[in-house]
Amino acid sequence: MRAIPKRLLPVFGRWGSLLFAAFLVYYLLRAPVSLAISSARLNNAASGTSQAGQGVPMGPAAAVPDVREQNAQAPIGDPARLIKHYKPAPKRYPSLEDHFPWLTKSGKAPPVPERHLPPSPHVDEATPLLVGFTSNWPLLLQCVSSYIAAGWPASDIYVIENTGTFGANQRAELTLQNPSFLNHTALHQLGVNVIITPTLLSFAQLQNFFLHTSLMRQWRYFFWTHQDALVFSDQDVKKKDRDHDWDHDPFATLYERAIGLMRYLNGPDMPPWATHFFAYDLFTLVNRDAYLDVGGWDTHIPFYAADCDMYLRLHWGGYWQPQSEAGLVFDVNVPLKDIGALFRLPGAHAAFSGDPVFRPADDKSQPHREAELKREQGMYGWVEKEGEAFQHLVEVAERMQNVKWAGQNARNVWQDRQMGGQGEPFYRDAEGFSAGVDIMTDAGRRVFAEKWGHRGCDLLELGVEGKDMWKLERDWDIKQSPGNEGGSWGKDWSKDPSKALANLGIA
Numbered sequence: 001m002r003a004i005p006k007r008l009l010p011v012f013g014r015w016g017s018l019l020f021a022a023f024l025v026y027y028l029l030r031a032p033v034s035l036a037i038s039s040a041r042l043n044n045a046a047s048g049t050s051q052a053g054q055g056v057p058m059g060p061a062a063a064v065p066d067v068r069e070q071n072a073q074a075p076i077g078d079p080a081r082l083i084k085h086y087k088p089a090p091k092r093y094p095s096l097e098d099h100f101p102w103l104t105k106s107g108k109a110p111p112v113p114e115r116h117l118p119p120s121p122h123v124d125e126a127t128p129l130l131v132g133f134t135s136n137w138p139l140l141l142q143c144v145s146s147y148i149a150a151g152w153p154a155s156d157i158y159v160i161e162n163t164g165t166f167g168a169n170q171r172a173e174l175t176l177q178n179p180s181f182l183n184h185t186a187l188h189q190l191g192v193n194v195i196i197t198p199t200l201l202s203f204a205q206l207q208n209f210f211l212h213t214s215l216m217r218q219w220r221y222f223f224w225t226h227q228d229a230l231v232f233s234d235q236d237v238k239k240k241d242r243d244h245d246w247d248h249d250p251f252a253t254l255y256e257r258a259i260g261l262m263r264y265l266n267g268p269d270m271p272p273w274a275t276h277f278f279a280y281d282l283f284t285l286v287n288r289d290a291y292l293d294v295g296g297w298d299t300h301i302p303f304y305a306a307d308c309d310m311y312l313r314l315h316w317g318g319y320w321q322p323q324s325e326a327g328l329v330f331d332v333n334v335p336l337k338d339i340g341a342l343f344r345l346p347g348a349h350a351a352f353s354g355d356p357v358f359r360p361a362d363d364k365s366q367p368h369r370e371a372e373l374k375r376e377q378g379m380y381g382w383v384e385k386e387g388e389a390f391q392h393l394v395e396v397a398e399r400m401q402n403v404k405w406a407g408q409n410a411r412n413v414w415q416d417r418q419m420g421g422q423g424e425p426f427y428r429d430a431e432g433f434s435a436g437v438d439i440m441t442d443a444g445r446r447v448f449a450e451k452w453g454h455r456g457c458d459l460l461e462l463g464v465e466g467k468d469m470w471k472l473e474r475d476w477d478i479k480q481s482p483g484n485e486g487g488s489w490g491k492d493w494s495k496d497p498s499k500a501l502a503n504l505g506i507a
Helices: 006-050 101-106 137-149 184-190 203-216 254-265 288-293 306-316 339-343 369-386 390-406 430-452 497-504
Strands: 129-133 157-161 193-196 221-225 229-232 275-277 283-287 328-331
Touching: 101 184, 101 339, 129 137, 129 203, 137 157, 137 184, 137 229, 137 339, 157 203, 184 193, 203 221, 203 288, 203 306, 229 390, 254 275, 254 283, 283 288, 288 306, 306 430, 306 497, 328 390
Parallel strands: 129 157, 129 221, 157 193
Antiparallel strands: 221 283, 229 328, 275 283
8 A cells, every 4th residue: 555645745734634523523514405406396396286377386396295295104105996897786685574473472382292392300321412503594493493393302492593693682772674683582582592603604614513512412312404405394204204103103203202312323233323414414313422523614615525535424423324314394594484494383375485376377387376375365264273284384395395486596685685684794795795605615515626636425425435535636627627627526415305315435
């Protein structure tokens, strides 16, 4: 390094301290001066744009935005606004009415027909019947009432409120037109119990909640039913039921026959069993420990296909899953106009909206319509005085079931018929809720297909075994079709409960 010439040393000695002081002052004053200049530019820009006729500010200040007038969370600038395109308005259904006026007026349960009274004293076994509920209060009320009228002890029925409204129904904060509405008071008047889930559960999660509840309450066996089931004790059943003492009692209710089946399954020399189907799983008896033994329900398959996965795993686990009748079980999607008809109350007529018997006269889809209409008209006077007859109730229930299955994709339309509740706690748009369930259903089918390497429930006929879970390559081209479409998914076996298990391959 070159040395500083000796002649410059006096200069540095004279001016060095002065230069150091100048640099120090500069650094101390630079920040406040810069801030003052920036503020002046912002003020000039603001005043230039707010005063009409005074021109536009020139120079760099013109490019500085007034950040004081902008949303601190929004990006600086003027992005293009979204042009909203709204969907067509959803189909509107008539507002719900009171479908059980007798219960509303009297405030107590109607008398059960004498032939259908439950055993007194109660049978030795615990016989809980669980009914899951998410939406459509009238349909649930009809389901529960039909079991009571068929002889099931009301105190043994447990409605599992799965609305995800955190006790809002218990506090009477929801109204009838809200899809999540549930009338706790009416259920307690009927003598029915209500258990509230901690949050909104999928179908598979709800089934595991059933298992959890049975563990907490020490129920080794329990029954469960879908809320769109309508049941009757079969008054015309022939003497062919092996589970009932016909020599001493010529008639058995649905409840008595179901208990007889449970005792039969737990008798000596019987194979290990998991499920007894009375009409596929519209009405079902469950052996809790068998379900827990194979791992419970797969919650990655939230809705449809969850049943296939569960029942097949039970089959591969070595459990017997028989099916036989205990009474008449119908799959419906509309309630009776007066649920009191199930209790044979005088003046309560078995009728429902959409009954094909009352279609316009030019409808040729019902060749015997005139005869059926005349019979309906002839029943009116009898029902006003005596109440409904068993045979007529069954005929109406059969028509209700036929209407449910008449149109494509009509099976679960009952789930989104209520369109009200805006502004109430935990409100959900009915159409949006249904769309969300559809998306989750498709996702669940994709999980099932990936889990077993096949799209559809017909795994047994393909030679698939339980040990193959998550180990099989796909039997389809994923580039051509996702796992929730094609294959055997188009087969809907649940329309005919008597054939569902045979089609599944476990009967």
